[in-house]
Amino acid sequence: MILKGQGSGPLPPLLQQYVELRDAYPDYLLLFQVGDFYEAFGEDAERLSRALGITLTHKTSKDFTTPMAGIPIRSADSHLERLLKMGFRVGLAEQTEPVEAAEGLVRREVTQLLTPGTLTRENLLRPDANYLAAIATGEGYGVVFLEVSTGEFRGVVLYSKSALYDELFRNRPAEVLLAPELYANEAFREEFQRRFPLMVSSGSFDPQGARSALVQQFGMLPSGLDHPALERAAGAVLAYARTTQAGALPQVRGFARYDPSAYMQLSETTLRTLEVYDPSPVGSYLPVGEERTLMGVLGLTRTAPGRRLLKAWLRQPLLDEGPIQARLDAVEALVRDSVLREAVRRLLYRIHDLERLAARLAAGRSNARDLAALARSLGLLPELQGQLLACEPLRVLAERLPLLAEVVERISAALVEEPPLKITEGGLIKDGFDATLDAHRERAEAGRSWIAGLEAAERSRTGIPSLKVGYNQVMGYYLEVTRPYYAQVPSDWRIVATLKDRQRYTRPDLREKEREILLAEEAGRKREYEVFQELREELSGQAERVREAALVLAELDVYATLAEVAARHGYTRPRFSPDRLFIRAGRHPVVERHLEGRFIANDLEMGPEARLLILTGPNMSGKSTYLRQTALIALLGQIGSFVPAEEAVLPIFDRIYTRIGAADDIAGGRSTFMVEMEELAQILQGATARSLVLLDEIGRGTSTYDGLSLAWAASEYLHDRIKALTLFATHYFELTALPETLPAARNYHVAAREEVGGLVFYHQVLPGPASKSYGLEVARLAGLPPEVLGRAGQLLAGLEARRDDWSQALAEELLALDLTRLTPLEALLKLQQLRERLYPVMVSEAAD
Numbered sequence: 001m002i003l004k005g006q007g008s009g010p011l012p013p014l015l016q017q018y019v020e021l022r023d024a025y026p027d028y029l030l031l032f033q034v035g036d037f038y039e040a041f042g043e044d045a046e047r048l049s050r051a052l053g054i055t056l057t058h059k060t061s062k063d064f065t066t067p068m069a070g071i072p073i074r075s076a077d078s079h080l081e082r083l084l085k086m087g088f089r090v091g092l093a094e095q096t097e098p099v100e101a102a103e104g105l106v107r108r109e110v111t112q113l114l115t116p117g118t119l120t121r122e123n124l125l126r127p128d129a130n131y132l133a134a135i136a137t138g139e140g141y142g143v144v145f146l147e148v149s150t151g152e153f154r155g156v157v158l159y160s161k162s163a164l165y166d167e168l169f170r171n172r173p174a175e176v177l178l179a180p181e182l183y184a185n186e187a188f189r190e191e192f193q194r195r196f197p198l199m200v201s202s203g204s205f206d207p208q209g210a211r212s213a214l215v216q217q218f219g220m221l222p223s224g225l226d227h228p229a230l231e232r233a234a235g236a237v238l239a240y241a242r243t244t245q246a247g248a249l250p251q252v253r254g255f256a257r258y259d260p261s262a263y264m265q266l267s268e269t270t271l272r273t274l275e276v277y278d279p280s281p282v283g284s285y286l287p288v289g290e291e292r293t294l295m296g297v298l299g300l301t302r303t304a305p306g307r308r309l310l311k312a313w314l315r316q317p318l319l320d321e322g323p324i325q326a327r328l329d330a331v332e333a334l335v336r337d338s339v340l341r342e343a344v345r346r347l348l349y350r351i352h353d354l355e356r357l358a359a360r361l362a363a364g365r366s367n368a369r370d371l372a373a374l375a376r377s378l379g380l381l382p383e384l385q386g387q388l389l390a391c392e393p394l395r396v397l398a399e400r401l402p403l404l405a406e407v408v409e410r411i412s413a414a415l416v417e418e419p420p421l422k423i424t425e426g427g428l429i430k431d432g433f434d435a436t437l438d439a440h441r442e443r444a445e446a447g448r449s450w451i452a453g454l455e456a457a458e459r460s461r462t463g464i465p466s467l468k469v470g471y472n473q474v475m476g477y478y479l480e481v482t483r484p485y486y487a488q489v490p491s492d493w494r495i496v497a498t499l500k501d502r503q504r505y506t507r508p509d510l511r512e513k514e515r516e517i518l519l520a521e522e523a524g525r526k527r528e529y530e531v532f533q534e535l536r537e538e539l540s541g542q543a544e545r546v547r548e549a550a551l552v553l554a555e556l557d558v559y560a561t562l563a564e565v566a567a568r569h570g571y572t573r574p575r576f577s578p579d580r581l582f583i584r585a586g587r588h589p590v591v592e593r594h595l596e597g598r599f600i601a602n603d604l605e606m607g608p609e610a611r612l613l614i615l616t617g618p619n620m621s622g623k624s625t626y627l628r629q630t631a632l633i634a635l636l637g638q639i640g641s642f643v644p645a646e647e648a649v650l651p652i653f654d655r656i657y658t659r660i661g662a663a664d665d666i667a668g669g670r671s672t673f674m675v676e677m678e679e680l681a682q683i684l685q686g687a688t689a690r691s692l693v694l695l696d697e698i699g700r701g702t703s704t705y706d707g708l709s710l711a712w713a714a715s716e717y718l719h720d721r722i723k724a725l726t727l728f729a730t731h732y733f734e735l736t737a738l739p740e741t742l743p744a745a746r747n748y749h750v751a752a753r754e755e756v757g758g759l760v761f762y763h764q765v766l767p768g769p770a771s772k773s774y775g776l777e778v779a780r781l782a783g784l785p786p787e788v789l790g791r792a793g794q795l796l797a798g799l800e801a802r803r804d805d806w807s808q809a810l811a812e813e814l815l816a817l818d819l820t821r822l823t824p825l826e827a828l829l830k831l832q833q834l835r836e837r838l839y840p841v842m843v844s845e846a847a848d
């Protein structure tokens, strides 16, 4: 790189060093430590100053002037976070030797590379998982996720783009590496970036390199990677992450390939419409943010690994009853025993993020505070285990929990209770732990007590009562005498400072003692660092067991959380049945929280003889809420949670499909109707007899008859062919005729009553179709001007009358026809006549 600036001479050494490091990391914004600041120079200084809104100055030396901008190291984290959010990759070039020790220019090295998907810097990490993903193609898509801060490493092979997008949406990576064939495909990249506005990086995906990256990591090719695309993606992720972690990832211990069909398949659309993690932009009657989501209601976890595991369970509900029941047993035990639950939650609250502590331990990056936190957390395990052993369903967890008493002992013996953050400046190791260190400390201490004794000794020897021994940074130890006693100062004392009314002196033996103390202290600090490193090295062998403990505790935390939610909000344990769906007094877990006791619970009964439920009722009566709550109850049941109902019998669903709400994809160039039809197509292609399908109005974005016909045909298809349990909320009254022809279709409606002054919603779901549409009443509630409402009323009456007249006339005419006498030509002409008369009615309704 040519450094932007002015001047003719050679670059000053500091800038020369900067340019060399900068050139080695061309994809990164390099921040260069100069004392207490991270600086950037030249064009990077301009970018930095623009990005953070900080002052641009200039670095001027004899022959060269260049732009400069910097941030204080002390408050670097918030700036770094902003830079990453803005899409920068940031490199930190730090001083790696003390300034005093340097001969000439201080040595600097790139010590950290920060990218959104590979963060390990503690202050930049959220409790949630932070994934780096890689995608490659070849016999499907190979997708791999790596969590650098915990060492989690897993992957999956997917066979369609929509499955790929759903998987990415479920896992929310912070950064993704695209294989060259995808990176170079502009159409793909554009669509990808529109869906996932995250950092896209390129990686090295060649099969040979990938294989060697994997072998380097694991000593051999791990099982599960015998798939070309998966192997390339796994290799690329490792190689990229390794460069950001100083060349090594010891916390990554194995690879897990998973099979998406082993879990209930939740698409992006379903997760969004059910508002599992994110509030949906449609229907914003609740507060914004996580509060409005299922995660917001469930998120009472006490530990970060617990939170991450709960999120993982939510994206992978189970399909086998055995493991679901085992989870429910654990939850139930904690629901029943509130004393135990409280005790467990209290203990968990005091436990640090052991999963990340384990990863730092494995990587040799723990500081003394990490080890202290580790010891404090592990120290609670015996008590926790004791609690769990007393409770049968939790006994398995207790037995899986490694106690690691030797780690606690070792750390407690070595480290002081509250060690400092820096590990190079001493104050970490307890007395009595290391004989060499103790010897240095004793020497320093002996020196200090000699000096402390000096004051009294010299006072009596010289007879100067005001004599004092003092210390300051510049001159070290000194003897101080006030003016009246100058004459009594012994002749071998040398003056080092004269103040207004006093003088300071030193003596050779004082100098010597001081040097001894400094040397002993310095040796002590060095020794402490060595001892700490040895300790850290020794404990790194235990990282895997700490991780195991973290995973057991995470599971316990999720059970205790689900139990807490169940107890607080009155959930019940669901039962399972192959084909029956029965919910008594079910509620929407999120909406009920925001209605504070005003939520109306509803029943639902479906099965082979009632598998298509047509739900009608006014707008705003609660149809979508009813649909969503059914899906959420099913989802909760399959993660092993209690559910918001008085009683629930659930089939185990293979998928939940939702077609709810009309979201435009304007940026994607797809109309509301197109989005709707694509979603419907996916449902009709993918649903099985074991699926739950929720349709909230289809075909609204097109003309009434087109929409109605599509809705009708789709209902028949779901009922006759797919046989999925389907709930269909609709405003098309015509659909309430479906149960007349489809034996397993049923009508339900949400009750409402018209009263003087408006509509009263009961939010109660009852058998039978709604009696009328109430569209105008809802419009009145919304505040449409009376004039418009009046006119709409007239038009509606007219249209209904016209349609009634017309259908009456049509029926009469058809019945009057004598078909035995009609020639084919006459029949055709008759049909044409009828259709021409129908036309005006259709046009006026389409405009409705």
Ligand SMILES: Nc1ncnc2c1ncn2[C@@H]1O[C@H](COP(=O)(O)OP(=O)(O)OP(=O)(O)O)[C@@H](O)[C@H]1O
Residues within 6 Å of the ligand: 283, 285, 591, 595, 598, 599, 600, 601, 602, 617, 618, 619, 620, 621, 622, 623, 624, 625, 626, 763, 764
């Ligand atoms: N069971 C219930 N008990 C109390 N309030 C409810 C219940 N269900 C829904 N509500 C309230 O009614 C409002 C409308 O609910 P929802 O969006 O489900 O209606 P909708 O019938 O689907 O409306 P639209 O047909 O316009 O989409 C929500 O604000 C919600 O707070």
